[in-house]
Amino acid sequence: MQNSANYVESKTVYINRQDMKERRSNLVRLNKLKGFTSDLKISAEGDCRYNNRLFGGNSSTPLQLKRSTPLLRTKHLKRKLLGYTLQTNFAKKAEILRSKGEKITCPDHGGKCTANFKTTDSIGNEGLYAEKCVNEFQVDEDKLNIGYFTTDGDSHATDGATRAQTGSIENLRDTRHFSKSQQKAIEKVSFRLTMFPGKNKSDRQKVQRRFAIDIKQRCHLELDIAHRQLAGDITKIVRKMTYTIDSIVACVSGNCSTLCQRHSFVCSDRRIKAWKPAYLPADSVLKMKEGDKELLRKCLEL
Incomplete structure (x- = not known):
């Protein structure tokens, strides 16, 4: 059952990434059909979603937060998702090995680790997550450029998106x-x-x-x-x-x-x-x- 789940997981990730890439290409194509140039800057919005068992964990200690799901979507095409990345410091296997006395540091230990950053790293680093999302745009054949990025007031996601993209991005706040x-x-x-x-x-x-x-x-x-x-x-x-x-x-x-x-x-x-x-x-x-x-x-x- 676990092997089947791992197989389905890899296929699901691949299909979704291809789907988001196709959406970005369609958006560039539609802008060209409307008479705009390929370097037209679009309006986008992004945010992080946190998965935590404790209600209100975002106001408690940072180590309670186990997983964050940053996403970036366009304000065009009925707000479809264009970029997505999953960040987690949860690794059940590592916890079992630590309970047996082994010194394990995620995600740098041998074998497969489900965590992709350390427990001491800030899980609320939205700037880094937005940078990872926009980096995917830069490898597309038709690059999608962001001109206006709507986030919540305390987010640094726009700074991260600007680092990944050539040219400035204006930050807007959601109402x-x-x-x-x-x-x-x-x-x-x-x-x-x-x-x-x-x-x-x-x-x-x-x-x-x-x-x-x-x-x-x-x-x-x-x-x-x-x-x-x-x-x-x-x-x-x-x-x-x-x-x-x-x-x-x-x-x-x-x-x-x-x-x-x-x-x-x-x-x-x-x-x-x-x-x-x-x-x-x-x-x-x-x-x-x-x-x-x-x-x-x-x-x-x-």
Whole structure:
């Protein structure tokens, strides 16, 4: 059974690598049919997936994480997978040999080792994994070049991809991780003590956390509706949202007026289409001064 599994494994890996190579070639061919040159830079996104038996292991000790699965996919062709690599420091055979007193260092010992890096190496090295994925692109007959690479905020994957490819790559952040960073920033800001309602400091901190969630939701909706109404035209979106931050600050401070009518996609200062905070306590009033508005504006400009 193990021999059969090993045989199927090698064939599966080969078939998948050939399939991803064919997808990359098809993407280059489609770009040529559209009139673009072969060196056109595409938009791609990548991330790591971790396999760990302990829930929440990514916030615990690094040795708990046993396996990471970095992947890279294009934003074209319905987001198909273009590159993939598996990194693991898990080797059951080595553990058995160590229990018998043998000195085994993975993956440098003799025989077959399922681990491909040491337990002391960082499993979160996304830069190295992205470099390995993009290296596969460089050996293709029609090389696929990346121009924009979307990752989470704390990733160094773009640096690794740039090392493997000739030419610079612009790093973009995905909205989910960016919204989370924005929420944390608002939660940690030292607003005035009397800005939020509450009987004591603990109550006011709870309201501030709910306020951070509400602002995150508002920003997400503003961008989402802008994309839909302007058909994803980034030039029009940037121009239209120039003063959206000012309108949000004015709106949450109780001055929902002309700014919302002109520059907001979710609030128009009307009873029917006015922004209603979903997470703040009912009938709560925020007593914002100019200093508080400036702190909020800095969080929105991350």
